[in-house]
Amino acid sequence: xxxxxxxxxxxxxxxxxxxxxxxxxxxxxxxxxxxxxxxxxxxxxxxxxxxxxxxxxxxxxxxxxxxxxxxxxxxxxxxxxxxxxxxxxxxxxxxxxxxxxxxxxxxxxxxxxxxxxxxxxxxxxxxxxxxxxxxxxxxxxxxxxxxxxxxxxxxxxxxxxxxxxxxxxxxxxxxxxxxxxxxxxxxxxxxxxxxxxxxxxxxxxxxxxxxxxxxxxxxxxxxx
Amino acid sequence: xxxxxxxxxxxxxxxxxxxxxxxxxxxxxxxxxxxxxxxxxxxxxxxxxxxxxxxxxxxxxxxxxxxxxxxxxxxxxxxxxxxxxxxxxxxxxxxxxxxxxxxxxxxxxxxxxxxxxxxxxxxxxxxxxxxxxxxxxxxxxxxxxxxxxxxxxxxxxxxxxxxxxxxxxxxxxxxxxxxxxxxxxxxxxxxxxxxxxxxxxxxxxxxxxxxxxxxxxxxxxxxxxxxxxxxxxxxxxxxxxxx
Ligand SMILES: Nc1ncnc2c1ncn2[C@@H]1O[C@H](COP(=O)(O)OP(=O)(O)OP(=O)(O)O)[C@@H](O)[C@H]1O
Ligand SMILES: [Mg+2]
Numbered sequence: 281x282x283x284x285x286x287x288x289x290x291x292x293x294x295x296x297x298x299x300x301x302x303x304x305x306x307x308x309x310x311x312x313x314x315x316x317x318x319x320x321x322x323x324x325x326x327x328x329x330x331x332x333x334x335x336x337x338x339x340x341x342x343x344x345x346x347x348x349x350x351x352x353x354x355x356x357x358x359x360x361x362x363x364x365x366x367x368x369x370x371x372x373x374x375x376x377x378x379x380x381x382x383x384x385x386x387x388x389x390x391x392x393x394x395x396x397x398x399x400x401x402x403x404x405x406x407x408x409x410x411x412x413x414x415x416x417x418x419x420x421x422x423x424x425x426x427x428x429x430x431x432x433x434x435x436x437x438x439x440x441x442x443x444x445x446x447x448x449x450x451x452x453x454x455x456x457x458x459x460x461x462x463x464x465x466x467x468x469x470x471x472x473x474x475x476x477x478x479x480x481x482x483x484x485x486x487x488x489x490x491x492x493x494x495x496x497x498x499x500x501x502x503x504x
Numbered sequence: 505x506x507x508x509x510x511x512x513x514x515x516x517x518x519x520x521x522x523x524x525x526x527x528x529x530x531x532x533x534x535x536x537x538x539x540x541x542x543x544x545x546x547x548x549x550x551x552x553x554x555x556x557x558x559x560x561x562x563x564x565x566x567x568x569x570x571x572x573x574x575x576x577x578x579x580x581x582x583x584x585x586x587x588x589x590x591x592x593x594x595x596x597x598x599x600x601x602x603x604x605x606x607x608x609x610x611x612x613x614x615x616x617x618x619x620x621x622x623x624x625x626x627x628x629x630x631x632x633x634x635x636x637x638x639x640x641x642x643x644x645x646x647x648x649x650x651x652x653x654x655x656x657x658x659x660x661x662x663x664x665x666x667x668x669x670x671x672x673x674x675x676x677x678x679x680x681x682x683x684x685x686x687x688x689x690x691x692x693x694x695x696x697x698x699x700x701x702x703x704x705x706x707x708x709x710x711x712x713x714x715x716x717x718x719x720x721x722x723x724x725x726x727x728x729x730x731x732x733x734x735x736x737x738x739x740x741x742x743x744x745x746x747x
Contacts, residue, residue, distance in 0.1 A: 401594035402594065402597065405590065406596070408552055409587065409607065409608035409612055409660065410583035410612045411608075411612060412580065415612075419607070423598045427598075501597060501599075501600075501640040501642065502597065503640075503642065
């Protein structure tokens with residue numbers, strides 16, 4: 281047993297904090313893209329477009345059925361060998377793509393379940409006033425599904441933030457990559473990884489506070 | 505003018521609506537009565553395609569639809585010519601009372617927000633709920649929700665208003681206020697087709713009562729005739745039962 285090098289740890293904090301924006305950037309962009317993609321996939325799964333349904337099922341099955349790390353390697357190291365336009369792709373872009381597709385598959389299932397959880401009478405009321413399918417989905421069903429799915433989606437966002445740490449395997453210097461570099465210089469692995477762990481933890485805790493506020497806001501219409 | 509010819513609806517192998525013919529004059533108020541499971545709700549739901557009939561022709565004002573061949577546009581046109589009041593109110597849970605009424609005006613009829621809002625406030629005034637404009641459905645009593653539901657259907661200005669047992673889900677204390685509102689709608693000679701078990705209300709409001717049994721209109725006529733001297737034995741039995 282040796283004592284922790286606290287001075288080293290304190291010195292490391294601002295260094296790693298400097299990479300928080302990149303981590304949040306990757307997670308935020310991937311989250312927005314994944315939400316849009318997942319909503320489209322979920323709506324397709326509910327209305328079942330003939331000829332498209334099997335493709336969506338296959339997509340969801342593949343991206344849920346394989347590890348995120350494998351998918352990232354496939355995009356970053358594998359695909360450029362087959363598809364030449366992708367040789368330009370950098371690690372950050374590949375990570376965002378991978379996170380987007382991977383989490384879209386999970387979120388699509390959560391959103392699909394939420395859509396089916398919206399009371400039948402809501403669909404019928406929308407149809408009875410002559411709304412088109414699209415209007416009904418956009419204005420009545422999806423907003424109510426959002427409330428049902430919100431807790432699950434926030435959990436995926438938290439997973440996604442932690443998932444950005446895998447970008448370091450694609451050569452991206454984000455929080456994890458920076459920590460790894462620092463640690464291999466100082467050999468103080470425990471201290472370094474403890475610091476980065478606590479920083480991830482704090483980010484997630486702050487988000488969990490936001491989650492409560494989001495749920496209150498989305499639940500506003502349903503409070504008595 | 506509403507003309508229905510040969511309307512037929514099956515669920516699987518059971519025929520729920522059996523070749524229904526029905527004419528309703530402009531401003532006429534028609535009440536449908538009959539035992540449970542005889543297709544009263546299905547008739548109303550088929551008229552605005554919440555259930556898709558297998559066969560028949562439905563004409564409502566200028567809209568004419570052949571059920572067997574109806575496409576997306578036909579269905580939307582028919583729905584826009586009718587409005588529906590649900591037994592369980594079915595207010596949009598994510599919209600306030602005012603927004604519930606505005607929704608069809610803005611999204612479906614393409615009116616401006618300001619115009620729709622003015623119309624919604626006017627309708628809320630008529631339903632006696634102006635002070636609840638910004639309340640969400642969850643915060644309203646059953647009676648208030650159903651009055652908003654009727655307001656939503658009124659505001660559309662549809663050729664035909666359909667009411668499917670609008671008071672059946674209500675606690676007895678709220679039934680009166682909903683029936684009062686329906687009386688006011690009826691006074692404007694709005695064309696209405698109403699399913700209800702409130703016999704005294706039916707007698708009072710209806711120009712004509714239809715008695716349905718087994719997916720058919722068995723007997724029809726003005727309330728005075730139909731209720732005091734029923735001819736069909738099934739209607740006699742039904743009236744004995746409901747008192
Ligand atoms: N979606 C459905 N699938 C299968 N059968 C159905 C469906 N909807 C209605 N039915 C059947 O159709 C018949 C007519 O139902 P409907 O709801 O129109 O009756 P109703 O006259 O409105 O009865 P109530 O007075 O109980 O409301 C019933 O036998 C019912 O079981
Ligand atoms: Mg019924």
